Amino acid sequence: MPWQPLSDWTHRHVLDLAAFSLDDYATVLELAQRFRSLPSGGARRLPALQGRLMTTLFFEPSTRTRSSFELAAKRLSADVLSFAPSASSLSKGESLLDTARTYVAMGAELLVVRHRCAGVPAGLAAALDRAGERVAVLNAGDGLHSHPSQGLLDLFTLARHFNPVAPTPAALRGRRIVIVGDVLHSRVARSNLWALTACGAEVVLCGPPTLLPAAFAAFVAAPPPGQARDPVAARGPLRLVRSLEEALAGADAVMTLRLQKERMHQHLLSGLESYHRLYGLSHERLRSCAEAVPVLHPGPVNRGVEMTGDLLDDADRCLVQEQVLNGIPVRMALLYLLASGLTAV
Numbered sequence: 001m002p003w004q005p006l007s008d009w010t011h012r013h014v015l016d017l018a019a020f021s022l023d024d025y026a027t028v029l030e031l032a033q034r035f036r037s038l039p040s041g042g043a044r045r046l047p048a049l050q051g052r053l054m055t056t057l058f059f060e061p062s063t064r065t066r067s068s069f070e071l072a073a074k075r076l077s078a079d080v081l082s083f084a085p086s087a088s089s090l091s092k093g094e095s096l097l098d099t100a101r102t103y104v105a106m107g108a109e110l111l112v113v114r115h116r117c118a119g120v121p122a123g124l125a126a127a128l129d130r131a132g133e134r135v136a137v138l139n140a141g142d143g144l145h146s147h148p149s150q151g152l153l154d155l156f157t158l159a160r161h162f163n164p165v166a167p168t169p170a171a172l173r174g175r176r177i178v179i180v181g182d183v184l185h186s187r188v189a190r191s192n193l194w195a196l197t198a199c200g201a202e203v204v205l206c207g208p209p210t211l212l213p214a215a216f217a218a219f220v221a222a223p224p225p226g227q228a229r230d231p232v233a234a235r236g237p238l239r240l241v242r243s244l245e246e247a248l249a250g251a252d253a254v255m256t257l258r259l260q261k262e263r264m265h266q267h268l269l270s271g272l273e274s275y276h277r278l279y280g281l282s283h284e285r286l287r288s289c290a291e292a293v294p295v296l297h298p299g300p301v302n303r304g305v306e307m308t309g310d311l312l313d314d315a316d317r318c319l320v321q322e323q324v325l326n327g328i329p330v331r332m333a334l335l336y337l338l339a340s341g342l343t344a345v
């Protein structure tokens with residue numbers, strides 16, 4: 001595929017969107033749009049990654065992210081290996097780094113890693129760099145920290161919604177995006193905050209104090225520890241409101257997040273029904289914003305908690321399936337960019 005990147009792509013790994021510049025977002029969206037518009041059917045596979053090996057190392061459950069990465073790699077003709085922790089030598093005490101190096105010894109160049117602890121993909125990337133291995137690590141979700149490919153596919157979905165012909169970062173500028181729900185436990189929300197504010201969107205966070213601490217209002221104010229500077233010169237504003245009605249007024253899109261029950265050990269809620277009453281989305285609740293305002297959710301959805309089943313099934317309003325579909329070209333773009341970087345001299 002003759003394609004010249006819009007700008008220099010300098011990332012060896014993709015670990016956190018806090019490190020992405022506006023050019024990086026533009027590059028990923030442009031390439032994703034190209035992959036998205038390829039005809040589906042017979043000629044689905046592109047030869048770009050022929051002979052290259054991608055391994056998914058998922059130490060935490062996943063339905064869509066792992067399948068999406070695997071499909072993306074296959075559409076680029078890569079070989080794919082999938083690591084299953086319970087059936088592996090991890091149960092015999094092999095360390096995570098040694099496990100990863102086993103796959104590297106087999107020729108894996110692209111390691112897609114999910115772990116319940118924040119920082120594991122970054123730690124692995126650093127250790128492999130120190131060992132002189134030519135591999136790229138893609139963070140597929142680490143604890144509460146980051147989920148860059150989800151943030152990028154959400155960005156792509158929104159950009160396509162606002163400007164189907166040219167889904168660039170500029171499509172987000174000045175748009176008001178509401179993120180409602182369990183922000184505290186959401187690596188998806190954190191990645192979206194970096195991506196959306198970078199593109200000049202106004203982000204309104206909404207949720208109860210136990211799931212949305214006030215400190216989130218300053219989330220993008222400074223780069224994370226270990227990163228010297230913010231590569232984005234001017235970010236869109238970030239606000240925090242407690243009332244859903246107030247948040248929805250003037251919204252251009254609403255993203256709701258899964259209530260992460262498995263990460264809640266501190267009884268942060270009085271009950272799912274009262275949560276749904278206050279923060280759950282429904283057609284009725286959305287009456288306070290314009291008809292065309294779409295609803296996004298990274299999945300998996302707790303039906304009837306974050307939103308009603310009716311809303312989830314309303315494809316005119318709810319972009320959940322569109323997000324799943326867009327995940328494939330976005331991950332193709334990431335794999336393509338990282339693999340190209342590994343072969344460049």
Ligand code: NCD
Binds near residue numbers: 150260298
């Ligand atoms: C998310 C995740 O695992 O971080 N799901 C996903 O990747 N689409 C969100 C979640 O688990 O709630």
